[in-house]
Amino acid sequence: MFELHRMPAKDGLYYAVFVNYEQRDEQEIFNAAINKLKSIPEITLTEVQIVPYANYITGIGPEGKFDIFLDIDYGTDVRARSEAALNYVITALTI
Numbered sequence: 001m002f003e004l005h006r007m008p009a010k011d012g013l014y015y016a017v018f019v020n021y022e023q024r025d026e027q028e029i030f031n032a033a034i035n036k037l038k039s040i041p042e043i044t045l046t047e048v049q050i051v052p053y054a055n056y057i058t059g060i061g062p063e064g065k066f067d068i069f070l071d072i073d074y075g076t077d078v079r080a081r082s083e084a085a086l087n088y089v090i091t092a093l094t095i
Contacts, residue, residue: 015080
């Protein structure tokens, strides 16, 4: 369902961006990712937070914390505090 591209780690965070070749609405991608993660019992999600430049949701999975961000300028990405957490979320979203 999703394709993600890993980015270099920066400031202690590990990143992966959602590939959007079809130029789908980024809000649609963000919502679909949240719905997919909600279906996984091992993951707990907070409520969506809305800030001036982005919407985001924080999750906790077996490998640690992560965030799904919808940035108004750059699209949707995953940000994790550990490489293991990022790997877990990528696997969860791409199976």
